Amino acid sequence: MKIGEVAKQTNLSEDTLRYYEKNDLIGEVPRExxxxxxxxxxxxxxxxxxxxxxxxxxxxxxxxxxxxxxAGEDTLPERIKLIEAQREALEQKLAEIQAAYDKIVYKxxxxxKGGK
Amino acid sequence: MKIGEVAKQTNLSEDTLRYYEKNDLIGEVPRExxxxxxxxxxxxxxxxxxxxxxxxxxxxxxxxxxxxxxAGEDTLPERIKLIEAQREALEQKLAEIQAAYDKIVYKxxxxxKGGK
DNA sequence: CCTTGACTTGGAGTGCACTCCAGACTTTAT
DNA sequence: ATAAAGTCTGGAGTGCACTCCAAGTCAAGG
Numbered sequence: 001m002k003i004g005e006v007a008k009q010t011n012l013s014e015d016t017l018r019y020y021e022k023n024d025l026i027g028e029v030p031r032e033x034x035x036x037x038x039x040x041x042x043x044x045x046x047x048x049x050x051x052x053x054x055x056x057x058x059x060x061x062x063x064x065x066x067x068x069x070x071a072g073e074d075t076l077p078e079r080i081k082l083i084e085a086q087r088e089a090l091e092q093k094l095a096e097i098q099a100a101y102d103k104i105v106y107k108x109x110x111x112x113k114g115g116k
Numbered sequence: 117m118k119i120g121e122v123a124k125q126t127n128l129s130e131d132t133l134r135y136y137e138k139n140d141l142i143g144e145v146p147r148e149x150x151x152x153x154x155x156x157x158x159x160x161x162x163x164x165x166x167x168x169x170x171x172x173x174x175x176x177x178x179x180x181x182x183x184x185x186x187a188g189e190d191t192l193p194e195r196i197k198l199i200e201a202q203r204e205a206l207e208q209k210l211a212e213i214q215a216a217y218d219k220i221v222y223k224x225x226x227x228x229k230g231g232k
Numbered sequence: 233c234c235t236t237g238a239c240t241t242g243g244a245g246t247g248c249a250c251t252c253c254a255g256a257c258t259t260t261a262t
Numbered sequence: 263a264t265a266a267a268g269t270c271t272g273g274a275g276t277g278c279a280c281t282c283c284a285a286g287t288c289a290a291g292g
Contacts, residue, residue, distance in 0.1 A: 048219070051212075051215055051216050051219055052216050052219075052220075054212040054213075054215065054216060055212055055213040055215070055216030055217070056172075056213075057216065076227060079227065080224060080227050080228070083220055083223060083224055083227075084224065086220055087217065087220050087221060087224070090213055090216060090217045090220070091217070093213055094210065094213055094214065094217065096167075096170040096171055097170075097171040097172075097206055097209055097210055097213070098210070099167055099170070099171070100167050100168050100170060100171030100173065100206060101171070101203065101206045101207070101210070103164070103167055103168075104168075104199050104202055104203050104206070105203060107199060108196060108199055108200065108203070111192055111195065111196050111199075112196070
C-alpha cells in the first residue's frame with residue numbers, strides 16, 4: 001500500500017508517516033522503484049504508534065520500545081520495565097485529565113444554576 | 117506571597133508563573149516596589165490554570181476563558197460554550213489515553229504469560 | 233510526447249510552552 | 263557597609279512533533 005492510501009486510512013499526514021519512519025518508529029518500509037509499499041507489518045505498527053501518540057507517549061519512548069522489540073527476546077524484561085513506566089505515566093495523566101474534567105463540569109453546573 | 121514561595125507551593129517554576137501572567141492567565145498581580153505579591157485571588161487562579169494545563173488545555177483557550185470571566189456576566193453563554201467544547205475535548209482525550217493504556221496492559225499480560 | 237498527479241529526498245520552518253539569561257534592583261543577614 | 267539571596271524585565275534559546283518546501287523521479291492517460 002502506498003503512502004497516500006495509508007495516510008488516508010490512518011488519518012496521519014504523509015509527512016508524519018515519513019517522519020515516523022525516519023525516527024525508526026515503524027521499521028523498514030519496502031520500496032518499489034524507490035516508492036514506499038507498506039506491508040501489513042508496517043501497518044500494524046503504524047496503528048500501534050498512532051494509538052500511543054494519541055495518548056502523547058513521546059516519540060522517543062516509542063522508538064526505544066520498538067528498538068527493543070527488534071532486538072529480540074532477551075529484551076523482554078527491559079520492555080516490560082519500559083511499558084510499566086508508561087502505564088504509570090498514563091494512569092497519572094488520566095487522573096489529571098479527570099481532575100480538570102471534573103472541575104469543568106462543576107463550573108458548568110454552577111453556571112447553569114445561575115452562579116456568578 | 118512572593119514568587120519564590122508560590123513556585124515552591126505550586127511546583128511551577130518562577131518563569132512559568134511570569135509566563136502565565138504575561139499571557140493574561142492569572143490577571144493583575146499586585147506589586148510592592150516592583151516585586152510581585154500574589155493575592156488569594158491570584159493563587160486560586162493559578163491553581164485553576166495549573167489544573168487545566170495538567171490536562172493540556174492550551175494556554176490560548178485558558179486565556180480566552182479568563183478574559184470572558186473578567187468581562188462580566190453577560191459572557192456567561194459564551195463561557196459555557198467554551199467550557200463545553202473543552203469538556204468534549206477532554207472526554208476524547210480520556211478515551212484515547214484509555215485506549216493506549218488498555219493496549220499497554222494487554223501487552224504486559226501477554227509478555228508475562230511468555231508471549232513472543 | 234507531454235502533462236498530470238503521486239511519490240521521493242534533505243532540509244528549513246512552525247507553533248507551542250516553556251526555560252534560560254544578562255544586567256539591574258531590593259531585601260536580608262552579618 | 264557589604265555580601266548574598268531573591269526578584270525584576272525583555273528578549274533570546276530550547277525541545278518536541280510535526281509541517282512545509284524545492285527540486286527531482288516515475289507511471290499512466292490523452
